Amino acid sequence: MVFMFDESAGKDSFSIRGDGFKYLIKVRRHSVGDEINFRSFSDTAKLYKYKITSIENRSLVLELLEVSLHEVKPKKTLHLGWCIIDSKSIEKVLPSLCEIGVDKISFISCDRSQRNFRLDFKRFERILQTSMQQSGRSSFMKFDSFKNVKEFITEFPQTKIFDFCDKSLDDYSDIDTVLIGCEGGFSQDEREFLKQKDVFSLDTKMVLRSESAVMAVSSKILL
Numbered sequence: 255m256v257f258m259f260d261e262s263a264g265k266d267s268f269s270i271r272g273d274g275f276k277y278l279i280k281v282r283r284h285s286v287g288d289e290i291n292f293r294s295f296s297d298t299a300k301l302y303k304y305k306i307t308s309i310e311n312r313s314l315v316l317e318l319l320e321v322s323l324h325e326v327k328p329k330k331t332l333h334l335g336w337c338i339i340d341s342k343s344i345e346k347v348l349p350s351l352c353e354i355g356v357d358k359i360s361f362i363s364c365d366r367s368q369r370n371f372r373l374d375f376k377r378f379e380r381i382l383q384t385s386m387q388q389s390g391r392s393s394f395m396k397f398d399s400f401k402n403v404k405e406f407i408t409e410f411p412q413t414k415i416f417d418f419c420d421k422s423l424d425d426y427s428d429i430d431t432v433l434i435g436c437e438g439g440f441s442q443d444e445r446e447f448l449k450q451k452d453v454f455s456l457d458t459k460m461v462l463r464s465e466s467a468v469m470a471v472s473s474k475i476l477l
Contacts, residue, residue, distance in 0.1 A: 255282065256390035257291035259383055263302045264294050264321075271313045279309065289319065298392045299325045326392045328355025332429075332475050335406050335413060337364035337436035338371050339464045347465045348378060349385035351395070355476045358396040362406050362433075365441035373399065403444050406433065407451070415453040416471050417445070422457040426475045434471060436464050 258278075262268035270278065278284045286309055292302045301324040304316035334351075336344075338361050351359070361373055375397045382395055400406040407413055413431040417440060433448075440448065456462070456470055 255387050257293050257301065258387055259295060260292050261295060263292035264297075264300070265318065267307075267315060267317045269313050269315045275313055279314065284314075285309070290316070293392065298394065299323055301392075324392070326390045328357070328476055330355070330430075330476055331357045332472060333358045333360065333410070333431040334468060334472065335360045335362055335400075335410070335431065335433035336468060337362050337403070337434065337440075337464070338367040338373070339436045340368075341371055341373055343463075343465050344373075345378070345381055347469055348381050348395075349388075350469060351472060352382050352385040352391060353389040354473055355391070356395060356472055357393075358398075360406060360410075361397070361399045362403055363399070363401055364403050364436055365444055366438045367436050373397075403433070403440070404447055407448070413451065415448050415451050416467060417448075417453050417455065418461075419453050419455045421454050423454050423474075429475050432471055432475070434464065434467050 258274070260268070260270070260274065278290070284290065284306060286306050288306050290304050290306065292304060293300065294302070301322050303319045303322075305319050306314055307317050308315045332355065334356055336359055363369075378397060379394065386392070386394070400409075410431045413433050414429050416432055416434045435444075456467075456474070462470065
């Protein structure tokens with residue numbers, strides 16, 4: 255754990271009980287005198303260093319040692335347009351996407367997206383919170399949604415399209431927005447609409463699941 259989120263971060267002193275206490279003492283095995291970094295949800299750029307001054311049966315007390323401006327963010331910004339798939343599959347890769355530095359995900363209801371999938375952005379943010387504490391990232395990933403591919407491309411005309419084709423790229427440095435389809439790929443109508451855009455693929459003969467493609471393409475661009 256690089257730091258821990260707490261709404262009291264920034265105060266001269268505060269106490270932790272409940273699950274936070276169990277995690278720090280029972281799991282992380284911290285003791286009196288240990289120093290722990292915290293961030294607050296309201297200003298994630300600031301890093302607060304605290305010292306554990308006392309531990310009781312079910313609570314611990316921390317005192318502020320120092321405050322610093324310490325942002326941890328990727329060198330490059332990447333915006334993913336991701337056609338909606340099963341939210342359980344999305345949740346499995348969200349921590350990894352957070353760790354490699356994806357800045358924003360726009361979820362798009364494309365022709366082959368199943369209509370019964372419901373996206374819970376609040377739950378996604380809780381997953382990101384844990385990932386950020388482990389990786390050190392200081393900024394939350396952003397989320398929004400679009401009703402179809404055309405609406406997304408109209409707003410982000412510079413988007414590059416990942417699809418099955420013969421064109422692979424040697425240089426990913428100019429990509430800041432990329433569109434990736436759901437299971438089964440884009441429909442014929444969507445491909446017709448996208449045919450004038452810059453379409454690329456990866457140099458593999460394997461058929462990638464949507465979440466595998468998202469991870470692979472994001473890693474190529476960001477890492």
